[in-house]
Amino acid sequence: MNIEEIYKKFDKIGCLTFATIDNGFPQTRIAHLFACDHEGLYFRTTITKAFYEQLKTTQMLSICGIFPATSASHDEEGMPYFPPGYTIRATGDIKEIPLKTIKEKAVVNEDFMVCVKDIEKYPATVAFCLHSAWGEVFDFDFEMEHRSHKLLRTGFCFGGKQIPLRVLRITDECIACGECQEGCSFKAIDQVDEQFVIDTEKCDVCGDCYTVCPSNAIEIIINPPEDQPPG
Ligand code: SF4
Ligand code: SF4
Structure with a gap:
């Protein structure tokens, strides 16, 4: 998968779980990506948030989400049912991107304009790029409604990361x-x-x-x- 395909999978979900480490403790919050280019996947926060401190301290991030349903219904026996869909996750290294660079990127990619406008409206806003990461698309059809197996797992990586193996x-x-x-x-x-x-x-x-x-x-x-x- 190339980076545009990875971004589309995340963007289709919209709100994602963003996980960081704070003094050894895991922390999560809901946020979203706003753009991608050949350098990676972009998101933003503000310099006053704990999220920002954790990003600056660890320079690492993990994100994940699920499509299309975020909750399971239950069958007559009370067992959970998920309609066919996918989860996606990515874990890797991040770096802060200056406003000047975001503005330059906005000239050729209008997705970056939302960040430019946000920084002008809310000056504490800063942009980050997940520039080196590995991840996986976990395509599921647990009831095998459309095929003869439940899963199709596709690993991906970019920015020099390797896909860790556990099989x-x-x-x-x-x-x-x-x-x-x-x-x-x-x-x-x-x-x-x-x-x-x-x-x-x-x-x-x-x-x-x-x-x-x-x-x-x-x-x-x-x-x-x-x-x-x-x-
Ligand atoms: S761990 Fe074994 S039983 Fe479970 S899905 Fe893989 S091959 Fe099948
Ligand atoms: S010996 Fe083990 S691995 Fe081989 S067929 Fe039997 S259960 Fe599967």
Whole structure:
């Protein structure tokens, strides 16, 4: 996915959760992006807010949202129902963007004008750019109304970030009993000849196969293990 496609996914949602760290504690608030360009995704706040201090201190941000429904209805058995849609998240590094730069960008991209007008109207407003990030679109159809699997996960990254990996993999210990495939409600396990393989784009990492496997043949792969959070 390119940055315009990523921005459109976020913009379609509108109000997003913006997460920061404040002295080691997670903090969230609802905000939105106002533009994107080749350098990243743009948002704004004011210099008087705790949000601003957290951004300046950590230089990091995580955002996420869901489309189209933000609440679940329930079926006759009380189980939640989400109409097919997607969640999207991105985590990475931010930097403050001077008003002069925002004005220059507004000459070629009118989306930036909203920020120019905002700063002129509310002088404490400042713009930031999420310039280096990784993320994922988690396209879901939990009742399999339109396809034969529940999930389609698409990772993305920009600005030099790598996508951290956390997947399950079937190892050589597999005895081909098929229990994992039978129990996978996400329909994420394929059989090719005698080999069972997990399709990571369809896998929820729910762990059902991991717990039922009689041979302990399913392992969790995390890469890189320490310097980035797992997906
Ligand atoms: S449950 Fe374990 S042993 Fe059986 S097919 Fe799956 S991975 Fe192989
Ligand atoms: S972790 Fe869950 S979704 Fe993924 S292959 Fe195993 S049972 Fe299926």
